Amino acid sequence: MKTxxxxxxxxxxxxxxxxxxxxxxxxRLAGQGTHLVLVARDGARLEAEAERLRAEHGVQVSTLALDLSHRGAPSRLAEWLADAGIEADVLVNNAxxxxLGPVADTDAARVRGLVDLNAGAVAELTALLLPPMVARKTGAIVNIASTGAYAxxxxxxxxxxxxxxxxxxxxAVWAETRATGVRVVAVSPGPTETAMNTRRMPGKRAPDAVADTVMSALRGxxxxxxxxxLNAFQTFVFGRLLPASAAARIAERSLRKAALRN
Ligand SMILES: NC(=O)c1ccc[n+]([C@@H]2O[C@H](COP(=O)([O-])OP(=O)(O)OC[C@H]3O[C@@H](n4cnc5c(N)ncnc54)[C@H](OP(=O)(O)O)[C@@H]3O)[C@@H](O)[C@H]2O)c1
Structure with missing residues (x-):
C-alpha cells in the first residue's frame, strides 16, 4: 500500500x-476517496468488503484480522500501521x-470481554493514534458510543x-485537544438495524443514517x-432530567421482557 x-x-x-x-x-469514507484500513476478527469478511470498496471507489484498502478484546491487540494494530508506513488521519472506534440479560445470569468472562473491547480497546487505540495526529496538528477520532451511555x-x-x-x-479528550487541530467526537446511535440488534423496536434507524451522522460529526x-x-430527546430525558435511580427503574421495566425472552 502506498502511504x-x-x-x-x-x-x-x-x-x-x-x-x-x-x-x-x-x-461513506471510501465515497469521499479516503483510503481505508479495516479491522475486525473475521478476516475473510473484511477482505470481501475490501475488494468491493476497491472496485467501486478506487481507494486503497488494507485489512487486519484482530480480536481487539485481547490484551496487546491495539498495540499490534499500531505496530502494523507503522510497519506498513501508514499514518492514520482518521480513527473510527466502532467495534x-x-x-443482554441480568448480570447475575451472565458468564463473568463475557462481561470482562465486553468491557475490554467496548471500553479498553477504544481508550488504548485513542491513546496510541492520537499523539501523531496532535504532532501533525490534523486528524480525527470518532468513538461510537450509544444512547445507552447516558443512563x-x-x-x-x-x-x-x-x-x-x-x-x-x-x-474529556475532546476538551484536551480542542486547540490542536485534531477533531475528537463521540457519536451515540440509538437502536439501529444491524446484526447486533435484531429486535423489533419502534424508531429503529438504518446504519446509513448513523453513518451520515458520523460524517457530519467529523465536520462539526x-x-x-x-x-x-427521538434518540436525542430520550437521552435528554433519561440522562439529564431524571435522577439515575428513576431512569434505571423505568428502563428495567421496559427492558425486562426482552431480557427474559433472551
Ligand atoms: N445496533 C445498535 O442498535 C447500536 C446502538 C448503539 C450503538 N451501537 C454500536 O455501534 C457499533 C457497531 O455495532 P453494529 O450495530 O454495527 O453491530 P455489528 O454489525 O455486530 O458490528 C460489530 C462489529 O464489531 C466487530 N467486532 C466484534 N467483536 C470484535 C472484537 N473482539 N475485535 C474486533 N472486532 C470485533 C464485528 O466484526 P467481527 O465479528 O468480524 O469481529 C463487527 O464488524 C458498536 O460499537 C455498537 O455498540 C449499535
Whole structure:
C-alpha cells in the first residue's frame, strides 16, 4: 500500500468495519476517496468488503484480522500501521459487542470481554493514534458510543456502562485537544438495524443514517452527538432530567421482557 503522503489522500482506520454501522461508515469514507484500513476478527469478511470498496471507489484498502478484546491487540494494530508506513488521519472506534440479560445470569468472562473491547480497546487505540495526529496538528477520532451511555440500563448493564466510559472519555479528550487541530467526537446511535440488534423496536434507524451522522460529526465542533432527534430527546430525558435511580427503574421495566425472552 502506498502511504497517504505518496497519494496525498487521507487514510481512515475503522474497527468493526465489515458489517452494520462500520460498513456504512467505510462506504461513506471510501465515497469521499479516503483510503481505508479495516479491522475486525473475521478476516475473510473484511477482505470481501475490501475488494468491493476497491472496485467501486478506487481507494486503497488494507485489512487486519484482530480480536481487539485481547490484551496487546491495539498495540499490534499500531505496530502494523507503522510497519506498513501508514499514518492514520482518521480513527473510527466502532467495534463493539452487547450482552443482554441480568448480570447475575451472565458468564463473568463475557462481561470482562465486553468491557475490554467496548471500553479498553477504544481508550488504548485513542491513546496510541492520537499523539501523531496532535504532532501533525490534523486528524480525527470518532468513538461510537450509544444512547445507552447516558443512563444506567438494566439487562444491558455492562454494555451501557462501557458506552458511558466511551462517552465520558471522549468528551474529556475532546476538551484536551480542542486547540490542536485534531477533531475528537463521540457519536451515540440509538437502536439501529444491524446484526447486533435484531429486535423489533419502534424508531429503529438504518446504519446509513448513523453513518451520515458520523460524517457530519467529523465536520462539526462539539464533543458528542446523538444520532436521530427521538434518540436525542430520550437521552435528554433519561440522562439529564431524571435522577439515575428513576431512569434505571423505568428502563428495567421496559427492558425486562426482552431480557427474559433472551
Ligand atoms: N445496533 C445498535 O442498535 C447500536 C446502538 C448503539 C450503538 N451501537 C454500536 O455501534 C457499533 C457497531 O455495532 P453494529 O450495530 O454495527 O453491530 P455489528 O454489525 O455486530 O458490528 C460489530 C462489529 O464489531 C466487530 N467486532 C466484534 N467483536 C470484535 C472484537 N473482539 N475485535 C474486533 N472486532 C470485533 C464485528 O466484526 P467481527 O465479528 O468480524 O469481529 C463487527 O464488524 C458498536 O460499537 C455498537 O455498540 C449499535
Amino acid at each position: 497517504n503522503q505518496q497519494t496525498n489522500r487521507r487514510t481512515a482506520v475503522v474497527t468493526g468495519a465489515a458489517t452494520g454501522i462500520g460498513a456504512a461508515i467505510t462506504e 463493539g459487542v452487547s450482552l 444506567p440500563a438494566p439487562y444491558v448493564a455492562a454494555y451501557a456502562a462501557s458506552k458511558a466510559f466511551v462517552l465520558s472519555f471522549t468528551q 465542533r462539539g464533543p458528542a452527538i446523538v444520532d436521530g432527534r
